[in-house]
Amino acid sequence: MGVFFSSISGILIIIGLIAVGYGLSALGWFDDKSTRLIAKIVTQVALPAYMISTITKDFTAKKLIKLLPDLGVPVLSMTILIFISILLIKVLKIDPKHKGLFSSMFFNSNTVFVGLPVNMALFGEKSLPYVLVYYMANTTFFWTLGTYLIQMDGEVKGHFKLKTTLKKVFSPPLLGFIIGLILVMLHIQLPKFLMSDFQYLGGLTIPLSMIFIGISIYNAGLKNVSFHKDNLAILFGRFLCAPLLMAGLFLFIPATPLMKQVFIVQAAMPVMTNAPVVANLYHADSDYAAIMVTETTLLSLIVVPIIMTIIK
Template sequence: MLLQSIQGVLVIIVMVAVGYYLASLHWFSESSKKLIAKIVTQVALPPYMIVSITKDFTKSELVKLLPNLWYPVLSMFILMGISWLVARIIQVDPKRHGLFMSMFFNSNTVFVGLPINLAIFGDKSLPYVLVYYMANTTIFWTLGVYFIQRDSSNHVQMNFKDALRKIFSAPLLGFMIGIVLIVLNIKLPNFLMSSFNYLGGLTIPLSMLFIGISVYDAGLKNMRFQKDNLGVLSGRFIFAPIIMALLVLPSHMPMMMKEVFILQSCMPVMTNAPVVAQLYDADADFASIMVTETTLLSLVMVPIMMTILSH
């Protein structure tokens, strides 16, 4: 398992390094970076979800799987409380208090979590990744955004319609379509499934290129290990996996599901955090730096976590 996890992480590092190198050659503008993110989330991920779920998922497995949604939800609510406490103890800058909390309890479950889990565990892990993703994306676009919004000096408000649109994103809709197809026992035509398969194949490499570009744009020289940064790092890589492990290890869920949930819990800060911070006039620079720091450190943390889990 350890060798498999190391090889999985090396695959990810190579693709991230390619993105970083191409960004250093100035191949990408800000608009092309946004285009890559849009292609991944709106073009590649939905068909990837449909193909993978209908291929590796049965109706009986669905009934067993969805009740486990409460594990990531509960863990994030516990982390929310811990984030408030840590922010008070280390006296986080009031201008980034809500952003700090949001980054503390939310994970990057798609751009980093999905490819890392697939590289380590294979396609069988996808349903477990998606259960965590459902909880994570819902909480980020409601409570996570609400906390970031509180840092705003201009009091921009996200309305209910916008929040719903963000929660029911293209990847989640792809997941839901896959579930409907399984429940109704509908088989899509081969030509359609093949098309979805090819489009879905873009997901992992483009996600990794995107991360490499983001790391280059944020600038490694901007990495700082000050108290606010260390607070977010403690949330992502210490508190999150410990809380999740305490919740899932005593349970009767499959071992792979336990490992996926623990890995998903300690993924980096969501790539949406700087975008939302910019929108609400919060500290977008701090969010960008934390995305970079946590993304780089996650590549070190994953082999460590897999070593611990394999014992």
């Protein structure tokens, strides 16, 4: 029973933080301008700093090189999920204004805010390298293709422009991620005061993201939390398709039992908490994204213990 409660502690923490954002919105603390400011702080300041501080702290060049081959598994899994999402968009006739968000939420999972504490609770610190390998793949996919797709939802379609596309792809969080990798690979150590600054700024990421989601849920209205086809398809992707696909890949790919367990758990995590933030920043449907983060996070309270029981 102790393991059961430990495995869902990360989810309960997130729900509590979301409730703070919701409650403050109900008290009238936020308007549209302040909400967009929070989104900008998260995506353009806190997350880049979080990437740099996390990677330089938890990785060494030797560890990165050793773990790089394992990146192929989540990359392959997410690539297949992208094609499945495209197929479902056509078959289910997903709302056109949700196409990009739908795909992004279908193949990306919450690998850090929920995945990290859940895996640490289930498997201990020995799971951290595999958690971060999946995180690297997931982060790269989200801040390149995932972000690009979300932006396409919020903009008038026009002619392809390479400069504009590259600017969208190389977003501040991904640049922070790349800088962190370069620092580790070149054995560059930044001054302690600077790393402390990155750590403090990065520490804003989780609480501000959760507060933003709470604001978005309040603005959307809890009455809009529903289970129509757009929502159900995301739940199918996150909690059935993704973990089953990952388990299926390991029938053909050799791996340690711990790697299999961690990757399956990571694949079954809720929707990325940054999806509503990015959607709001680029005028996509952030309410839809916030509702899906809420639904998948709440459902994780049931799904995580079930998966834990199966794979332990």
